[in-house]
Amino acid sequence: MHFEAALAEFLPADALLIETAAKRPYECDGLSAYREIPRVVCLPRTRDEVQKIIQTCAAYLVPIVPRGAGTGLSGGALPLAHGCLLSLARFNRILEIDPDNRLAVVEPGVRNLAISEAAAPHGLYYAPDPSSQIACSIGGNVAENSGGVHCLKYGLTVHNVLGVKLFLSDGQWLELGGRTLESPGLDLLAVINGSEGLLGVIMEITVKLLPKPESAKVLLAAFTNIEAAGAAVAGIIEAGITPAGLEMMDRLAIKVAEDFCHAGYPTDAAAILLCELDGGVDEVAAEIARATAVLQRFGASEIRCSRDEAERLRFWAGRKAAFPAIGRIAPDYYCMDGTIPRRELARVLSQIEAWSAEYGLLIANVFHAGDGNLHPLIAYDANDDQQLATAELIGAKILELCIEVGGTVTGEHGVGVEKLNQMCLQFGSAELAQFHRLKAAFDPLNLLNPGRAVPTLHRCAEFGAMHVRGGQLPHPELERF
Amino acid sequence: MHFEAALAEFLPADALLIETAAKRPYECDGLSAYREIPRVVCLPRTRDEVQKIIQTCAAYLVPIVPRGAGTGLSGGALPLAHGCLLSLARFNRILEIDPDNRLAVVEPGVRNLAISEAAAPHGLYYAPDPSSQIACSIGGNVAENSGGVHCLKYGLTVHNVLGVKLFLSDGQWLELGGRTLESPGLDLLAVINGSEGLLGVIMEITVKLLPKPESAKVLLAAFTNIEAAGAAVAGIIEAGITPAGLEMMDRLAIKVAEDFCHAGYPTDAAAILLCELDGGVDEVAAEIARATAVLQRFGASEIRCSRDEAERLRFWAGRKAAFPAIGRIAPDYYCMDGTIPRRELARVLSQIEAWSAEYGLLIANVFHAGDGNLHPLIAYDANDDQQLATAELIGAKILELCIEVGGTVTGEHGVGVEKLNQMCLQFGSAELAQFHRLKAAFDPLNLLNPGRAVPTLHRCAEFGAMHVRGGQLPHPELERF
Numbered sequence: 001m002h003f004e005a006a007l008a009e010f011l012p013a014d015a016l017l018i019e020t021a022a023k024r025p026y027e028c029d030g031l032s033a034y035r036e037i038p039r040v041v042c043l044p045r046t047r048d049e050v051q052k053i054i055q056t057c058a059a060y061l062v063p064i065v066p067r068g069a070g071t072g073l074s075g076g077a078l079p080l081a082h083g084c085l086l087s088l089a090r091f092n093r094i095l096e097i098d099p100d101n102r103l104a105v106v107e108p109g110v111r112n113l114a115i116s117e118a119a120a121p122h123g124l125y126y127a128p129d130p131s132s133q134i135a136c137s138i139g140g141n142v143a144e145n146s147g148g149v150h151c152l153k154y155g156l157t158v159h160n161v162l163g164v165k166l167f168l169s170d171g172q173w174l175e176l177g178g179r180t181l182e183s184p185g186l187d188l189l190a191v192i193n194g195s196e197g198l199l200g201v202i203m204e205i206t207v208k209l210l211p212k213p214e215s216a217k218v219l220l221a222a223f224t225n226i227e228a229a230g231a232a233v234a235g236i237i238e239a240g241i242t243p244a245g246l247e248m249m250d251r252l253a254i255k256v257a258e259d260f261c262h263a264g265y266p267t268d269a270a271a272i273l274l275c276e277l278d279g280g281v282d283e284v285a286a287e288i289a290r291a292t293a294v295l296q297r298f299g300a301s302e303i304r305c306s307r308d309e310a311e312r313l314r315f316w317a318g319r320k321a322a323f324p325a326i327g328r329i330a331p332d333y334y335c336m337d338g339t340i341p342r343r344e345l346a347r348v349l350s351q352i353e354a355w356s357a358e359y360g361l362l363i364a365n366v367f368h369a370g371d372g373n374l375h376p377l378i379a380y381d382a383n384d385d386q387q388l389a390t391a392e393l394i395g396a397k398i399l400e401l402c403i404e405v406g407g408t409v410t411g412e413h414g415v416g417v418e419k420l421n422q423m424c425l426q427f428g429s430a431e432l433a434q435f436h437r438l439k440a441a442f443d444p445l446n447l448l449n450p451g452r453a454v455p456t457l458h459r460c461a462e463f464g465a466m467h468v469r470g471g472q473l474p475h476p477e478l479e480r481f
Numbered sequence: 482m483h484f485e486a487a488l489a490e491f492l493p494a495d496a497l498l499i500e501t502a503a504k505r506p507y508e509c510d511g512l513s514a515y516r517e518i519p520r521v522v523c524l525p526r527t528r529d530e531v532q533k534i535i536q537t538c539a540a541y542l543v544p545i546v547p548r549g550a551g552t553g554l555s556g557g558a559l560p561l562a563h564g565c566l567l568s569l570a571r572f573n574r575i576l577e578i579d580p581d582n583r584l585a586v587v588e589p590g591v592r593n594l595a596i597s598e599a600a601a602p603h604g605l606y607y608a609p610d611p612s613s614q615i616a617c618s619i620g621g622n623v624a625e626n627s628g629g630v631h632c633l634k635y636g637l638t639v640h641n642v643l644g645v646k647l648f649l650s651d652g653q654w655l656e657l658g659g660r661t662l663e664s665p666g667l668d669l670l671a672v673i674n675g676s677e678g679l680l681g682v683i684m685e686i687t688v689k690l691l692p693k694p695e696s697a698k699v700l701l702a703a704f705t706n707i708e709a710a711g712a713a714v715a716g717i718i719e720a721g722i723t724p725a726g727l728e729m730m731d732r733l734a735i736k737v738a739e740d741f742c743h744a745g746y747p748t749d750a751a752a753i754l755l756c757e758l759d760g761g762v763d764e765v766a767a768e769i770a771r772a773t774a775v776l777q778r779f780g781a782s783e784i785r786c787s788r789d790e791a792e793r794l795r796f797w798a799g800r801k802a803a804f805p806a807i808g809r810i811a812p813d814y815y816c817m818d819g820t821i822p823r824r825e826l827a828r829v830l831s832q833i834e835a836w837s838a839e840y841g842l843l844i845a846n847v848f849h850a851g852d853g854n855l856h857p858l859i860a861y862d863a864n865d866d867q868q869l870a871t872a873e874l875i876g877a878k879i880l881e882l883c884i885e886v887g888g889t890v891t892g893e894h895g896v897g898v899e900k901l902n903q904m905c906l907q908f909g910s911a912e913l914a915q916f917h918r919l920k921a922a923f924d925p926l927n928l929l930n931p932g933r934a935v936p937t938l939h940r941c942a943e944f945g946a947m948h949v950r951g952g953q954l955p956h957p958e959l960e961r962f
Contacts, residue, residue, distance in 0.1 A: 101822050101887075145668075158668070159640070174911050180820045180853060184891040184904060185935055186679070186916050187626075187639070190671030198667070211721040240692040240761070280721070282767030283760075290761055339661050341582050372661065406582075410665040423665060430655055434923070435667050441922035442915070454666055 003060040004040060010052050017041035026067065026085050030132075031075040031418055033334070033388060038065070038079030045090045047203060054201060055171040057084050063450050064169070066197040068108060068140030071132040073335055074416030076144060076196045076452055086201065088139050094118050095204070101179055102209045103162055108139025108202050112146075115207065124209035127154035130412070131320055139202050145194030147412030149245040149276075149319070152370035156412065158193035160208045166192065166200035169443040179206060191438065196414050197449035199442040213278035216244065217288055218315045221300040222269035226250060229271035230345035232298035233369040236275065237342065239294050241287060245276040246370030250349070252329075253322050253364040253377070260325035263318030264311075266302055273300075273369065274319055276312075322366040323377065329362055330379030334391040337413035338402030342372045351401060352376055359390050373411035374402070400425060415453045424460035432457055484541040485521060491533050498522035507548065507566050511613075512556040512899055514815070514869060519546065519560030526571045528684060535682060536652040538565050544931050545650070547678040549589060549621030552613040554816055555897030557625060557677045557933055567682065569620050575599045576685070582660055583690045584643060589620025589683050593627075596688065605690035608635035611893070612801055620683050626675030628893030630726040630757075630800070633851035637893065639674035641689045647673065647681035650924040660687060672919065677895050678930035680923040694759035697725065698769055699796045702781040703750035707731060710752035711826035713779035714850040717756065718823065720775050722768060726757040727851030731830070733810075734803050734845040734858070741806035744799030745792075747783055754781075754850065755800055757793075803847040804858065810843055811860030815872040818894035819883030823853045829882060833857055836878060840871050854892030855883070881906060896934045905941035913938055 001009075007016050017023050018040055027035045039062065044050045057064050063083040070077055079085045091107035094115065098104070099122040104115055112133040116125040129148035130136055136146070141157045142164060154160065163177030177189040192199060223229040229248055236246065249257065250271050258265045265272055273295070277287040288305055295303050306312035326333040340348055349365060356363040362379040378394055380387040399409045399422045409415070409422040423432070435454040439446070455463075482490075488497050498504050499521055508516045520543065525531045538545050544564040551558055560566045572588035575596065579585070580603035585596055593614040597606040610629035611617055617627070622638045623645060635641065644658030658670040673680060704710040710729055717727060730738065731752050739746045746753060754776070758768040769786055776784050787793035807814040821829055830846060837844040843860040859875055861868040880890045880903040890896070890903040904913070916935040920927070936944075 100824050158671070168915075172911055174915055175909065176912065178889065179822060179887050180889055183889055184896050184900070184907065185912070186919050187671050187675055188912075188915060188919065190639070190668050191919075194668055211719060213721060238692065240694060279764075280767055280771050282770070283764045286761055286763030286767060289763070341660060343581055406660050408659065408661055408664055415665050419665070426665065428656065430653055431657065431666075431669075434649075434655055434669060437922040438667050438669065438672075438919070441918040 003056070003062055006056050006060065007040065007042065007053065011042065011044065011049060015043045015045065015049065017043070023085070026070070026079060026087070029067070029070040029072045029075060029077040031073055031078070031416065033382065034075045034078050034417055036079045036081050038081065038083050038085040041085045041087065043087045043090055050086070050201060050203065051167055051171045053084065053086060054167050054169065058170055058445060058447060061445065061447070063447050064201070065449050066143070066201050068137035068143070069111070069135050071136040072140060072144055072414065072416065073337065074410070074414040074418040076414050076416035076449070078417055088137070091203065097122065099124060103179060103206055104209055105204065105206050106138055107204060109137050112136050112138055112141055119209050123212050125212055126160065126207055127210050128157050128160055131323060138205055138207065142193055142202055142205055143195065143197050144414040145412065147368065147373065149247060149368065151412070152246055152368065153242050153244045154210065158190060161189070161193060161205060162208055163206035164189060164192050164202050165204040166202045168200050169445060169447045174200065177206065194414070196416065196453040198439055198453055199448065201448070215281045215284040216276060216278035216312060217284055218306045218312045219275040219288065219291055219295065220265070220304045220315050221273045221275065221295045222266040222302040223271045223273070223299065224269065224301050226271040226349055227346040228299045229273055230349070230369070232273060232295055232300065233345065234342050235294045235298050236291055237370065239290060241291055241294070243275045243291070243370060244278040245274065246368070247274045247319055248272070248365070248367055248369035249319065249322065250365040252362060253366045256325040256328050256364060257318040257322045259328060261317050261321045263314050265318055269301065274315055319366065322364065326364055326377050326379055330381060332380050332382040334378040334380065334395055336374065336376045336378065336395050336398050337411050338399050338407055338409055339371070339373045339411040340402050340405050340407035342369070344405040344407070345369065345372065348374065348401060348405060352398060355394050355397060359394055361387065361390055361394065363394070368411070371411070372407065396422065417452055420455040420459065421463045423455050424463050429457055429460070432460065484537070484543055487537050487541065488521065488523065488534065492523065492525065492530060496524045496526065496530065498524070507551070507560060507568065510548070510551040510553045510556060510558040512554055512559070512897065514863065515556045515559050515898055517560045517562050519562065519564050519566040522566045522568060524568045524571055531567070531682060531684065532648055532652045534565065534567060535648050535650060539651055539926060539928060542926065542928070544928050545682070546930050547624070547682050549618035549624065550592070550616050552617040553621060553625055553895065553897065554818065555891070555895040555899040557895050557897035557930070559898050569618070569682070572684065578603065580605060584660060584687055585690055586685065586687050587619055588685060590618050593617050593619055593622055600690050604693050606693055607641065607688055608691050609638050609641055612804060619686055619688065623674055623683055623686055624676065624678050625895040626893065628849065628854065630728060630849065632893070633727055633849065634723050634725045635691065639671055642670070642674060642686060643689055644687035645670060645673050645683050646685040647683045649681050650926060650928045655681065658687065675895070677897065677934040679920050679934055680929065682929070696762045696765040697757060697759035697793060698765055699787045699793045700756040700769065700772055700776065701746070701785045701796050702754045702756065702776045703747045703783040704752045704754070704780065705750065705782050707752040707830055708827040709780045710754055711830070711850070713754060713776055713781065714826065715823050716775045716779050717772055718851065720771060722772055722775070724756045724772070724851060725759040726755065727849070728755045728800055729753070729846070729848055729850035730800065730803065731846040733843060734847045737806040737809050737845060738799035738803045740809060742798050742802045744795050746799055750782065755796055800847065803845065807845060807858050807860055811862060813861050813863040815859040815861060815876055817855065817857045817859065817876050817879050818892050819880050819888055819890055820852065820854045820892040821883050821886050821888035823850070825886040825888070826850065826853070829855065829886060832882060833879060836875050840875055842868065842871055842875065844875070849892070852892070853888065877903065898933055901936040901940065902944050904936050905944050910938055910941070913941065
């Protein structure tokens with residue numbers, strides 16, 4: 001029996017897409033420069049169907065690419081031409097909101113924001129808030145260990161997930177973590193977070209809910225040069241203040257965001273900081289005073305504090321709209337995602353500015369300054385092959401600069417297909433080989449999202465960047481990777 | 482050549498202990514009810530010596546038990562009679578304090594408190610603070626993912642470790658994580674935290690340092706019944722207050738601690754809470770007011786706020802001395818370490834009280850109430866075999882109750898040899914098999930601390946507690962475990 005026929009034995013017609021036209025909507029995720037039509041798209045509705053799909057793929061050795069909402073920015077859900085694209089979109093039920101123990105149990109296709117909406121009647125919310133939170137799914141958030149504006153204070157996805165249930169690539173069911181923060185045994189749960197679909201197919205997630213803070217206010221501080229803004233970020237953290245969010249936007253980002261949504265940003269500033277403080281009313285008042293003093297000390301030319309909730313949301317609206325607003329200056333943008341030590345902000349930003357001038361592409365900078373997570377947005381026109389190539393070249397240079405100053409090639413968007421080469425720079429062959437051994441401990445046949453997130457040693461050797469430490473080759477049995 | 486002779490080829494005489502008398506000090510860790518004299522004790526001084534010891538053990542198939550300061554409470558550093566006890570005690574140098582990037586790079590034998598002492602001139606400290614912090618080593622903290630009083634706000638060890646460098650069991654060198662909080666690729670660093678010596682020999686650790694809070698105050702609240710104290714704990718967390726520490730002590734713990742060190746505790750209380758708030762001066766004042774209101778609402782019979790730093794330290798002194806103070810009422814104590822949902826505190830405590838009466842052993846309760854981490858201290862006399870057996874029986878019952886109410890069998894002390902049977906209750910065979918596959922991905926010959934932390938499926942079957950979900954056997958190739 002053909003693979004497709006084997007799937008059709010148990011999948012209803014609307015859960016198995018084989019015609020090219022039907023599969024087209026799944027050809028890419030948020031990294032739309034990469035496209036591929038998969039062999040089949042499966043849209044199961046039940047856990048039993050998922051298990052049978054996985055077992056069928058294992059029997060026919062057809063690789064599986066799991067997909068949530070497809071909003072990922074690094075190509076982690078890019079289909080494989082010979083593979084099965086496994087959409088979890090129909091698993092979109094919130095199974096439980098437990099206000100007593102402050103947790104929610106949800107299926108992987110539930111949208112990030114939907115969790116907070118369901119928890120709101122209990123005064124609770126789910127903290128990690130990627131910019132795409134209206135659309136992105138919690139399963140994808142776990143797969144990518146997603147961040148967001150509020151992760152500086154409340155942590156990444158991994159810090160807010162209490163448990164996951166998943167299928168391994170042979171159809172075996174695994175339950176990791178639970179309803180308390182700690183779990184004995186080796187920390188398999190932490191490994192699943194950020195595993196980019198390589199280790200299992202996540203079917204159920206238990207997340208922490210937090211009480212909505214009594215009060216939240218945003219300080220908007222303008223600076224006449226970006227170095228001073230960068231220094232102020234370090235100053236706030238060093239003062240022992242932990243903002244709920246601490247974001248920076250540069251001149252171009254301010255301008256496009258203001259044109260787009262009229263947030264009231266000072267368009268003559270070289271950079272603005274948005275610094276949110278939350279907690280009890282008195283506590284927020286005290287922290288606002290301390291943060292204001294720090295911002296003044298670092299030379300802010302203007303400081304405004306949100307007067308009410310409407311103004312707080314307006315201050316954030318510009319930041320959250322910055323990505324789509326780039327559409328005003330170019331048809332496409334390439335969003336990078338590197339993390340650097342906070343102290344290196346000024347140096348890295350001025351190098352990015354120099355490359356922008358050298359290569360003739362506009363670059364807006366919008367980023368999670370508090371944790372050093374950069375998001376340079378390189379504006380280009382995808383219909384111009386030369387511009388696409390240049391955008392990718394600048395992107396690679398930025399990531400390599402991040403490594404050079406002691407940072408990493410991804411903050412919160414994952415490696416996917418986008419950053420495989422940079423992984424060869426960031427890691428030595430011993431570490432890459434260990435990644436592959438861990439992958440094999442979950443997925444010995446290499447069926448789940450093969451080739452993504454961790455480059456093969458062969459690829460790194462071809463890229464000319466294989467690190468061989470102290471003349472030692474990695475384990476010979478791993479040379480096939 | 483004999484194994485011992487092979488070690489003597491490169492180890493100086495004072496780094497290789499073979500005589501029984503010389504090995505005696507290493508026969509147990511903090512769980513002294515279990516003792517074993519190892520085949521050899523190695524006390525290397527250099528990284529090169531460690532690598533050669535590991536390679537020699539691999540060549541002779543001699544298992545290795547790594548050991549830090551030996552303060553662990555679950556027997557994770559208990560020697561194997563046929564094994565090599567590998568002490569990292571001589572790796573006790575602080576390699577770097579980097580105040581700009583707020584981190585320290587240290588060797589595994591550095592004492593926990595020594596890091597904070599070295600960072601103090603920069604106004605920084607290392608947050609996780611196990612009660613044993615004067616003596617315990619940071620390598621052991623990583624191996625056990627240690628907690629402490631302040632972990633409610635600042636996280637466990639895993640949340641404060643940025644990077645580790647280690648040897649695998651074949652002598653290969655691995656560098657995981659680095660100097661930023663996020664790292665791309667599969668999260669090997671998180672797996673190392675809490676891996677109890679099963680995955681590698683940790684040689685270097687990079688930890689986060691935090692700024693010392695401007696102000697810290699402790700509220701001491703007394704309650705006339707323990708249920709009200711438990712409810713107040715939940716009330717504080719629900720009010721959105723995040724104390725730096727939130728600890729509970731019951732009547733017996735209060736009494737022995739007060740007799741021991743005169744902390745000024747109200748000895749007529751059924752329970753006290755110690756609630757520390759830290760941050761900016763105004764912020765702490767605001768939070769103290771809010772927390773006081775909550776404690777009043779939940780019926781505290783008395784509330785005192787530390788008036789100065791001396792009083793704050795005195796309030797904590799009783800809590801920190803509670804373990805040794807138990808020595809006043811019995812020659813030995815067995816310290817349990819389970820975690821339960823906060824809501825279950827009252828129920829679990831009254832069951833523990835009932836067992837204490839039924840079996841005739843005193844049990845004091847001292848615990849991290851804020852995160853539901855219990856530490857019942859079962860007082861007994863180790864020279865009385867019957868009492869030891871009873872203490873172990875009660876301990877097992879407490880852990881099983883923790884699982885029953887939705888908690889876990891360890892909060893921060895690890896599984897070691899102590900909780901292997903309870904792991905069979907907490908996990909199904911699919912999860913246990915996955916732990917073993919992960920272990921094999923790091924240590925294919927099973928040389929590092931074999932048999933600890935994760936029970937074999939065979940052991941669970943003998944214990945009568947192997948969970949076989951849905952009639953499916955785990956992978957047949959894993960039946961040897």
